[in-house]
Amino acid sequence: MVDRISRAPWIWSWFAAFLVWFATIMVTGGASTLGLSQAALTFAAFSIIVGIGQMFVITLGPGNIDLSVPATMTLAGTVALKLMDVDNAMILPGLMTAILIGIAVGVSNYALIKALRIPPIIATLSMSFIVQSAAIWTNRGLRIKPPSFLADFTTSTTLGVPNVSLVALVISVIAWLLLEKTIYGRWISAIGQSMPAARMAGIPVDGTRFITYVFCAVLAALAGYLLACFSGGAALNMGTEYLLMSIAVVVLGGTAVAGGDSNVPGIWGASLFMFLVVSMLNTYGLGAGIRLIMTGLIIISVIMLAGGRQPGAR
């Protein structure tokens, strides 16, 4: 049992998150335990949602990364808030619009990848330029407040647990079920391990990849919608940090970058860890430069500890 747990790829990110959490609590003498935990769950929720989408894409194999995540988040948040226009009755149409934007971006991404045979990194990058432009065009520097109900929902807690992290939990459970219990999950793992082999085994490779890119974009749009409501309005740069973040949490969480092997619990550990590191360094009163350097060093040490796979093992 212990042996099985210590070999689980996600255990490292949880261990690291706990360590950092503990180190921060110690400095403040335990005074901020509840506040820190709630803040961590809240902010981690957004990285978890985009991270899960990115994980599905990365599982598809080398070269599969969705760089349009930040732009999709921004566009979905901007358009949804503009449509809702502080009206509680418009919450559902707003959500639907955000999801539709996600679907549209995902479909266009895969259309570029498939029809023009552009490598996914470049296809999603070019797409993100266009989506970002659309966001700039719709936003025009206006900052529209979210409907009061949504603003309350995203910033409050249920039984001490932040609502956004509950949303992230529901999405994670769905993602886990998709990955572990459905044929679709087996398909994306198979494609990630070897696309030619998957094709020969009769797996609908194109359909599976298509669904995966759409799924990732929809999750990004959903995260953008929630983030815009949480932070009291959409900003043009609100997605920026989630580009590197979404990749970092996937990899730190123990998903193989070479594809074909993914895991959902690791995303939670890694997302909590990424937030906790920043807040720990803030607690220690370190400047922005030192904080960035420490974040980098920690990412590299975690990947050195956890990511060193034996050559030929995969």
Place this chain on the structure above:
Amino acid sequence: MRPTLSADAIRLTIPALSLAVLLAAVFWLQPRAMSYIGVNLLFNLAVPIALATIAQMLIMSVNDLDLAMGTFVSFVACVTATFLREEPLLGVLILIGAVAVYAVLGVVIHLRNLPSIVVSLGMSFIWAGLAVLLLPAPGGQAPEWVRTVMTMKPPVAPMAIVASVIIAVVAHFIVMRSSLGVLIRGVGGNQRSVERAGWSVLAARAAAYALAGVFAVLAGISLVGLTTSADANIALRYTLLSIAGVILGGGEFIGGRISPIGAVLGALTLTLAGSFLSFLRISPDWQIGAQGAILIIVLALRLLLNRLENRDRRR
């Protein structure tokens, strides 16, 4: 013999053609740009982008990807605008150290079999942090000699063009003609067979990373020569620009299939795309989007030409 030659030629034709078409479009829109000063202005920022693209290309030739290119070039720019000017010896030492860090990264990535994307992601935070420590606010000043070199006015062609040609030729000789270059591309093509042939894959990867570090350092220095001062965020977009440049130039993510001349042409195309859009008087809102569209169009063109090439070969 002939088919391989024509495949390489086609690989170069597409980037060259897209650059020529874009240049023709710019001249058609703005005939006054067709002069020494005009061309110099159009390609003003091409030199650092071309150098960064070559650096990214070297990393991609061993099947890795460097997500820290932008922050590293920014860091070098900050060092250039501060230490390299005030204490040249210390500045040179720092830059040599930075290149050594790149070589060490190659060694570590190889020994521990780590994903380069994540390691460079971590490094991007470190370079950004160091840059912020050096220059918390935009400032510093370019060393005189860098400024002089970058603003030189050689006869016949402007500096940006002359420098791009030199970069392309030097990179071509290193990557395509030297035995080290063949070794590096071999690692990208088939690591195991390079190993079995008795070469050290470790040394090849370290060399590729160190060379990339050298080119990226040059990119940072030349960038400061053009902008005269530096900022911790000065070159953040270089990460994506450099990857796009390599791909536009006919390079591929895996398999060691790269083309230095193509990469420089790709970098020039990307630089020109910006000028082209401002000549078209596109609303600033859509400038980034139009850049994305140009990228897509060029790649679609490449697909079309590749198809033609394949059809010819089958005949």
